[in-house]
Amino acid sequence: MKIIIVTKSYEFSIDVGTQEPIKEIKKKIQHFLGVSIDSQILKVCDWELIDGLDLDDYPLISDGTKMYLSTKYTPPLLPQPSxxxxxxxxxxxxxxxxxxxxxxxxxxxxxxxxxxxxxxxxxxxxxxxxxxxxxxxxxxxxxxxxxxxxxxxxxNMGRVVGDLPTRRVGVVVQTSSSLMNSAKIAVEMNDTSRVDELRQMLLERRMLPLDDYIFIHKQRIMRDDCSLRWHGVENGDYLYVFKGSVSRGG
Structure with missing residues (x-):
């Protein structure tokens, strides 16, 4: 026999057996419309048809009966926050x-x-x-x-420094306009040299005026008593110099 599937936009007929399971009818609709079985709701006279039953469980369904098809709303998947x-x-x-x-x-x-x-x-x-x-x-x-x-x-940095050979690193010391005319000074030192040794070298070469300075590497204030290697300074890095001093609590 034929039954008529009615949607919001149109209707069409399909051939079914008198004892055909409701789920098999939904499979035919899925093949025809592309609507997944789990999303389909089939009703006859406002009665929803149950997947586990057959057509002969519904005596009111006969040749030419109209089944009204609606679909469940499945919310779109939200992107997962990264x-x-x-x-x-x-x-x-x-x-x-x-x-x-x-x-x-x-x-x-x-x-x-x-x-x-x-x-x-x-x-x-x-x-x-x-x-x-x-x-x-x-x-x-x-x-x-x-x-x-x-x-x-x-x-342990003492062990790490001892294990690694001393390297020469070339860095660029960038001065701020508050010290003098803003300048870029190319410097080459051993990576085991301390920051205070770098400071003293710049003063002796008159690349900096006599004053108190802080050195900044990758947005962190550098410690005078620690080496360039300890601060993770690599070849080609920039060191920024500003007026000021840092007092550390005991």
């Missing part, structure tokens, strides 16, 4: 950092360095008890999610 906050735990403190799931381990270390000042070479990072070593894998590849906790075990 930003998340994680906790970075040191031995005596914690910091919260906002990261992107696509960030790499390398970029996470750079963010920790900017926020906390910890040199990148000192920070092996551990997640779920395992050291993360591939700096170009994304955080999502490591299984890191919202509120994940990353552990930092700081390396």
């Amino acid at each position: 930003k998340m906050k994680i906790t970075v735990k040191f031995s005596a403190r914690k910091i919260d950092i906002e990261v992107d799931k696509t960030d790499t381990l390398k970029s996470l270390k750079e963010k920790i360095h900017i926020v906390d000042g910890t040199p990148i070479r000192r920070m092996p990072l551990f997640f779920n008890g395992t050291e993360m070593e591939d700096e170009f894998r994304s955080l999502s590849d490591y299984g890191i999610n919202e509120s994940s906790e990353i552990i930092v075990y700081l390396k």
Whole structure:
């Protein structure tokens, strides 16, 4: 027999058996209209037809009966947020950092360095008890999610410095207009040289007037008693000089 499927826009007929399951009718509609079975609602005289029943369970359905088709609303999938906050735990403190799931381990270390000042070479990072070593894998590849906790075990810098040979690094010292005419000064030093040695060299060469200065590397104030290597200074980096001094609490 034939039944007529009525939608909001048009109607069409399909051939069915007298004992055909309701779900089989929905499969035919899916093939014809592309509407998934789970989204279909079929009604006859305001009675919804149940998937587990057959046509002969509905005596009022006969040849030429109209079935009214509507569809369930399925809300669109919202894009998953890529930003998340994680906790970075040191031995005596914690910091919260906002990261992107696509960030790499390398970029996470750079963010920790900017926020906390910890040199990148000192920070092996551990997640779920395992050291993360591939700096170009994304955080999502490591299984890191919202509120994940990353552990930092700081390396002993004395041992690290001793293990690595001294290198010459060329940096650019950028002075501010408050010191003199703004200038870029190319300097080459050993990466084991301290910041106060860099300061003294610039004064002796009269590249800076006698005054108190602070040096900035990658948005962090540099410590006079620590080396360029300790601060993570690499060949070609910029060091910015401003008037002022830093007092550190005891």
